[in-house]
Amino acid sequence: xxxxxxxxxxxxxxxxxxxxxxxxxxxxxLHAFLMTVSLAFxxxxxxxxxxxxxxxxxxxxxxxxxxxxxLSFDYYAQAFNDSGMGKYxxxxxxxxxPGVLLTLFLASFVAFCVTRLRMRGGLVLLMVFTAxxxxxxxxxxxxxxxxFTKINLPYWMSDSMTMYDSYWAVLAVQVxxxxxxxxxxxxxxxxxxxxxxxxxARVDGAGVWTQYWNITLPLCxxxxxxxxxxxxxxxxxxxxWALVFISDGxxxxxxxxxxxxxxxxxxxxxxxxxxxxxVALPTVLVFLLLQRxxxxxxxxxASKG
Amino acid sequence: MPLxxxxxxxxxxxxxxxxxxxxxxxxxxxxxILLDLALVWGPTLAxxxxxxxxxxxxxxxxxxxxxxxxxxxxxxxxxxxxxxxxLLWVAFLGCVATPFGLLLAILLDKGVRFSRFxxxxxxxxxxxxxxxxxxxxxxxxxxxxxxxxxxxxxxxxPVDWLGDPELNIWMVLLAAAWRHTxxxxxxxxxxxxxxxxxxxxxxxxxxxSETQTFFRVVxxxxxxxxxxxxxxxxxxxxxxxDIVYAINHGRNGLELLSVLVTDNIIGEASxxxxxxxxxxVLLAVSMGFIVTYLVQELRxxxxx
Numbered sequence: 385x386x387x388x389x390x391x392x393x394x395x396x397x398x399x400x401x402x403x404x405x406x407x408x409x410x411x412x413x414l415h416a417f418l419m420t421v422s423l424a425f426x427x428x429x430x431x432x433x434x435x436x437x438x439x440x441x442x443x444x445x446x447x448x449x450x451x452x453x454x455l456s457f458d459y460y461a462q463a464f465n466d467s468g469m470g471k472y473x474x475x476x477x478x479x480x481x482p483g484v485l486l487t488l489f490l491a492s493f494v495a496f497c498v499t500r501l502r503m504r505g506g507l508v509l510l511m512v513f514t515a516x517x518x519x520x521x522x523x524x525x526x527x528x529x530x531x532f533t534k535i536n537l538p539y540w541m542s543d544s545m546t547m548y549d550s551y552w553a554v555l556a557v558q559v560x561x562x563x564x565x566x567x568x569x570x571x572x573x574x575x576x577x578x579x580x581x582x583x584x585a586r587v588d589g590a591g592v593w594t595q596y597w598n599i600t601l602p603l604c605x606x607x608x609x610x611x612x613x614x615x616x617x618x619x620x621x622x623x624x625w626a627l628v629f630i631s632d633g634x635x636x637x638x639x640x641x642x643x644x645x646x647x648x649x650x651x652x653x654x655x656x657x658x659x660x661x662x663v664a665l666p667t668v669l670v671f672l673l674l675q676r677x678x679x680x681x682x683x684x685x686a687s688k689g
Numbered sequence: 690m691p692l693x694x695x696x697x698x699x700x701x702x703x704x705x706x707x708x709x710x711x712x713x714x715x716x717x718x719x720x721x722i723l724l725d726l727a728l729v730w731g732p733t734l735a736x737x738x739x740x741x742x743x744x745x746x747x748x749x750x751x752x753x754x755x756x757x758x759x760x761x762x763x764x765x766x767x768x769x770x771x772x773x774x775x776l777l778w779v780a781f782l783g784c785v786a787t788p789f790g791l792l793l794a795i796l797l798d799k800g801v802r803f804s805r806f807x808x809x810x811x812x813x814x815x816x817x818x819x820x821x822x823x824x825x826x827x828x829x830x831x832x833x834x835x836x837x838x839x840x841x842x843x844x845x846x847p848v849d850w851l852g853d854p855e856l857n858i859w860m861v862l863l864a865a866a867w868r869h870t871x872x873x874x875x876x877x878x879x880x881x882x883x884x885x886x887x888x889x890x891x892x893x894x895x896x897x898s899e900t901q902t903f904f905r906v907v908x909x910x911x912x913x914x915x916x917x918x919x920x921x922x923x924x925x926x927x928x929x930x931d932i933v934y935a936i937n938h939g940r941n942g943l944e945l946l947s948v949l950v951t952d953n954i955i956g957e958a959s960x961x962x963x964x965x966x967x968x969x970v971l972l973a974v975s976m977g978f979i980v981t982y983l984v985q986e987l988r989x990x991x992x993x
Contacts, residue, residue: 392850414801421793422810425867428825429813431836435828448828449839487986490721497718509722511983516729517896518979520928522950524967527735528959530746560728563721572913592710623931628955640817653828660821667816675809 436460436658443654446448463645466655469662471634472641478551479626479637480619481523483558484612490559491611492604496596498567499574500582504590508549510571517564525628532629544632553629554637558619566611574600609677617667638663733972740965757966768967769942774858775974778865778926778945786866787922788875795903797874798881808878812871819868823935826864827851832902854942861943865932868923873918880914881907920982927975946971 435448437455463469494513498506535547542550581603582595590599601608625640630636645652645659671678706714740757744750761768793811797804815821829836829849838847851857884907892902908915930947933939940946946967953964 411801414796414799418793418796418803418807422807425814425871426810428829431828432825443834447834447836447839449836462693480904490717490724493717494721497714501714502862507987511987512730513721513725514986515979515983516725518924518970518982519729519733519967520947520975520977522930522947523736523972524729524732524956525950526739526954526965526968527732531732556724560721560724563725564729572864591707591713592921593713617816621816621820623818623820624951639820642820642824653831653834656824657828660824664821666818667818668813671812671816672809675812 410600432657433661435654438654440652440654446618459655460662463655463659463662467641467644468639468660469641469659472636472638473666475551475635476620476637476639479554479558480616483555483562484615486555487559487562487566487615488608488611491563492570492601492608493596494563495565495570495574496600500594500595500600509568512569513564515564517568519559519562521624525624528553529628544548548629549631549635551635553627557625557629558622562618563616566615569611570604570607577603606677609674613670613674613678616670619665620667694825711966736965736968736972737741739962740969741961742962744962745959746961753962757963758970760963761966761970767944770942771946771949774944775927775929775946777858778862778929779923781862782866782869782920782922782926786869787873787918789866790870790918791877793870793874794877794881797878808874814868814873815875817868819931820935822864822868823932826932826936830857830860851936852941857936861933861936863975865929869922872921876914876918876921877911882885884910916982916985920978924975927971927978941968 385602431448434452435443436459437457438452439454439456439458442453443450494509497503498510503509529548532548532553533546536545537547537550537552539545542552544550547553547556577600582599585595585599620637621639623637626637626640642656642659642663716961730734739750741752741754742750743756793807797808801807817825827835830845832838832849832852835850837850841848848856850860888906888910889902892906897905928947929945930939930951932950933943934951937943939945939952950964950968950971953960953967
């Protein structure tokens, strides 16, 4: 293991210069190294999937790292039914989907104002947003909790009649917190767009909205796609905000549903493994489907800077 | 005189907003600013204020000066271990996971075959929630049935990887690095793709070795990415929470500042004043890094 780890690094240096044989050998070592790392990174996930397919009695007796005797999808059905995952999944989507859209919309406009309109104080604005996103979440939790219990909402918006214990609370915090990150990335991206495009539009009499919505935003599509995947993952995976701002168990997002699978005195880890796989599936799928956009977005953002 | 006129003219240029423009800007810039001030910066200031009180969340708010901080530094046993663990977290992610991610990015940037596969598998852990990562860590490291003890075949004398307060922090760091490496790799990969290939060619023609080219030519052009990665590393290390909370609620060797804050604020004790004081310590350290970073950004922005 250690040999394959260090070898390609050392051989990597002379690869380009020297003869063909060295090249193929270096490449082979490189593949061996990358394959080892990939498998090492994948192994824990495979173990979790493997554990989820085996009955508890078996792993309790022989350990998780043993040959299978029975394999079944029973735990998936049980995890899905016992913890009411369908409902919690909807809860997560209720927060994450509008959250991502709102965050991207607001952040892109702020970034547009800062980079394209050359507003005075733009840099300060950028710093306020960026720094805000870097604050530890625990710092703002308590005052927000107090604030949300004091804000009353009509019944049609929240059955608790307050902002506390409603989706609105989590949604608002997610948007406020994540706008900072998106402003930062989008401002960097927009700086790389040629100035002439908006200037020409301005000469033609285009207003701020047209310059933003019809001209700048379409050019930001790759960055927006990258941010959308990242933001969806983060909002979907969050559990601190929901833990603090929601008390009604039925409104919790899916990450906290995992806790329902934890017994008070005895925890069936294989059941929990099945639950984890179900919870992880959407983000893994989103990443695999959108990874082309995702990496293209990050690359394009950096390329012209 | 002409200089001043020119500047004035320039300033007047983009300021020709119609009233409709102003309305659009007012609303669409106003909402995010209000949200940010009300839900992020306002609460931050409130936390600082609360840290000087002994509020329990229900009764009256009483001013106690710096009492909370005194107790924290001298008479609160989990505090210093938590600080130590947070620093260890910064050091481990910064000195092990981040360079490893950079190395992987460099190797993948060479355009090897199957790089999409390697890239996807190494990035995969990043999309998992830390709660799930914490759970998977239990599958691997648990004492009696964990995979690691099975691989090491020490069935008679199993190591309690997560229960031993001397050992468990390292196992958790490994799990955290598992996620961090992929994230760093993707960021660097994006940065490396943007390095002008002609720069590397020129260096090669001048007789620079690949290592030299990397350190003298490529790394300096990656400066913006380096800064982002550095800040993400430190901030993530200071903010770390979910993973230890999922494993054992951050006790028995896994203390972290974020956990202590949560325990004091959300727990049954509800010592909000005291919890806020810990939060402020966390804030102060984070702010140190945030400000350094922003100053850097500012300078870079002016130069660019």
